[in-house]
Structure formats: structure tokens, C-alpha cells
Amino acid sequence: MINLHLHTVRCNHATGTVAEMAAAAYAAGLKEIGFAEHGPLPQPIDDWRLELLDVPLYQAEIEAARSQFPDMPIRFGLELDYLPQFREFYPDLHQVAPFDFLIISVHYIGDWNFDWDRYIDGYNHRDIDDIYRSYYALVREAVENRVGDVVGHLDLPKRFGHRPTEAIRDEVERTLETVARAGLVLELNTAGLLEKVQEAYPEDWIVRRALEMGIPFTLGSDAHDPANVDTGLEWAVRYLYDLGVRELVTFERRQRKKLVLEPQWKAANSRT
Template identity: 30%
Template sequence: MNKFDMHTHHYRCGHAKGTIEDYIKAALDSGLQVIGISDHSPYFAEKMDHPYPHITMAASGFDEYIQEIEELKKKYKGRIDVLAGVESDYFPKAASTYKHEFAKYELDYLIGSVHFVEDRNIFDKNRWEGMTEEEMLRVKNKYYYLIQQSARSGMFDILGHIDALKGYFPYISELYTPEIEQTLKVIAETETAIEVNTSGKMKYCGGWYPSAGILEMACHYGVPVTFGSDSHVPERVGDEWEEVRQVLKETGFKEWRYYKERKPVIQPL
């Protein structure tokens, strides 16, 4: 069984530390056999080359990003499997533009994440101020509808942190919506994987994305799972991998996976 981490970032996105090679070295130190490089994709639909320098890399830097991964794949061949990935926002109106750009490259996998609802970042600590529960629930329902759309788009192999709304607002998890169950049904139908993302511990909510209850529901519907630390510093590569493996086994999952050349590599738990 290979130990893997599919979700890592580096300095190009503007809010992570370290080079790609730093994360590969950290993966080796952590005993990983597979490391996925998945920095935030540029805003391909924007006219400016680098409109948000502290959120994503510049469009003009994407070729260099892919080239660097390919060089490091060769350098570390036989020691660790380095995979070329991207974490991409899902914007319905810009989906065709992103598809066109990603098609130019031989990527191993794509993570699709929803970071914006109603044009506002889900990690904006002030977005919930003054909102009624009804308004909060509207945002939550839109969030899950966007995740459903991202799964149906066929663009992604993995869906990132599917309950990240709770990151800086844990109370949102207490508001029930049937859209969560519907979303997991859609994800199962499309055979897209969800990640167990251990970066929630770095935010107010603590713990992982998604919650134990969502994981149990995902298992019931046969949703595939993978692992991602979502590390923004090399020291977090592979963070809590063994703990996640044990919880998935206890939940009822029999396997998890990583992706290579856009195909799942199934690993027993």
C-alpha cells in the first residue's frame, strides 16, 4: 500500500511557504511513496495576468509550474512518485475556459473546490455578520449546489474540502439542509472522489473536512475517497494520514485512492 498526499501548495499561490521541492523532500521524510502537487490555478477567465496575487498564481506562471513538476518527476523517479495536479475553483460561467486551459497539459489529476458563493469567499470571517439563519441556509444551499455542478461538470477527479463553509464559522454545520445528502448522491453517480482534508484543524472549526457525519453518508452512497493535507507549509505534508486511514476503516470504507494520468489508483485501507 502506498502512502500518499494529493493536496499541497507552495510559494506561487502567494499564501503558502516553500518550493515544490521542499514539499517533495517533506513527503520523503514522512515516508510517503506518492506526493501530489496541486497549487491554486490562475484565474484563467480574468483579463489581468495576476489579479489576486495572494490567492493564486499568475496565468503567465502556469507553464513554468507544470514544467517544474515534470523536471522534479524525473529527478525523484524511483524515490517517490511526483504527480502533477491543480486545485481549481469552480466557476460555472468560466468552466469552458478552464477546461480549455487544462486540456493543454498532461495533468495527473484536478481538484475542484468551491471557494466563492455569491461572489464572496467562504473563508471571509465577516461574511456571516448580521445574517439570519434563513440567509445562512441560503448560502449553504448555494454552496452545495455549486459542488453538485462541479461534480457533474466532469472537470475534476477530486472535490476539495466539501464542508469548508464551517472553516471560520462552525455554527453553519448545525443548520440542516437536504442538499448535503443530494450532493453526495450526485458525487457518487459521477464517481468523483472527495478528499479527507486535514487542514480544518488550522481554522476555527478544528478537525477535518468533511465532518464524520458527512463521511458516514458518503460511505453509505459509495462515494470514493482520497487524502489531502492541504498543506501550505512543508511540515504538514501527510499530516494525520494514519489517523484518517483508521477513521475511514471504522466508518466502513474498504479502499481509498489517488490519481495518476487522470485514472484512479485504488489502495486498500
């Protein structure tokens, strides 16, 4: 099946080159993959992302992998961290290369990276519901500003086990309504299955509500290691299929393409 969320050594916190990740995906029987390296920003705020000058090298590595695995479509993308102070930068970044897809992500609230265990103490000094309110407001702003095509790992602040109260359901509803109006896609991200939270992003009720609103889905394992190229995907396919989903979304040159969801994909497509 599809995995539209792979990282490489180019983000400085993953292992595996484009070639190594592609080889692992091919061996695992994936039908299609997409690389979504952490995208550049106009000013340095951290050291775990692709540099703007390295985008052509990243693209060349993907082209080489396409030549090596011609029967496995390989999509060229970025995961774009949304920071409001850089909102004017994203439209220019979209034109830097012929990207197939762009994932919208929020990892920062202000200057706090809530997604990194190095800064986990920040949860102890903030109201958890306020964290979620700020997070969902940023997601909505990113969607409204058309920063990308896919909303990645929605409900990410739960990563370390911090859960909001029922009051935050209204924030989620507003966010899903914004995604639906914008015609964007949600990612079912299986990385959480390996993390403390031990569930996918977003959680079950959010997935079900998104489907009720007609929001389409794509899949990603958010792999930072070749060993995780298919982590949780077999579960994700069965989960979505059992919810009535029969199509997933992929992209080519920022245009949507439909991919039939087959519940027995791995057995049918395994190349090992």
C-alpha cells in the same frame, strides 16, 4: 501514504517550493504525493493562484522533483475554483498540460470569498443556512459540469465555526448523490484539524454517508507549508480504516488508480 493536496509558493500564499515540499514529504515517509496548485482563471479575481503562463514552469518543477525522488510518485494537479461565470473556461484549461488530477473547490459565493478570514464579517450579514445552500448548489453545478476529478474539502463553510441547521442535511444528500452519479472521488481533507473548526472536511456523518453510497476517497492535508505535509494523515488513515475503507484513490493522467490502505503506513514506509 498518499497526500494529493499540496500547495507551493506559486499560489502566493504558501511557503515552500515544489522541491522543498517534496523533500519534506519524502522525509515524512509519504508513499505518494500530489501538487494541487490553485488553478488559473480567465480573469483576475484575486492574487492567490497560479498564472496560466506559469503552468509550464510549475510542470517543470514537478518533473524535476520526480527525478529527485523516483521511488515516490509525484502527481501533477490543480485545485480549480469553480465560478459559474467561467464554466466555459474549464474544459480548455484541462488541455493545457498533462494533468494527473484536478480538484474541484468552491471558495466563492458570488464575489464573496467565504474561506478567507479577511472577509469573515460576511458571515454576520447572511443567513448561515443560505450560505450552505448556495455552497452546495455550486458544488453540484461544478460536479455536473465535470470541472474536476475530486471534490475537495466538502463542507468548507464550517471553517470558522459556522454550522448549519439540520435542514441542510438534504442539501448534503443531494450533493453526495450528484457526486456518486458522476463517479467522482471525495477528498478527506485534514487541514481543518489545524483551524478553528478542529475537524477534517467533510465531517463524520458526511463521510459515513458517502461511503454508504459507494463514493471513494482520497487524502489531502492541503499543506501550504512543508511542516504540514503529513498533518493529520495518520489519524485520517486510521479513521477511514476503522470505517471499513481498504482502498484509496490516486490518479495518473486523469485515470484512477487504487492504493491499498494500510493502517500502519507511517511506521512501514518511513524513510527517516
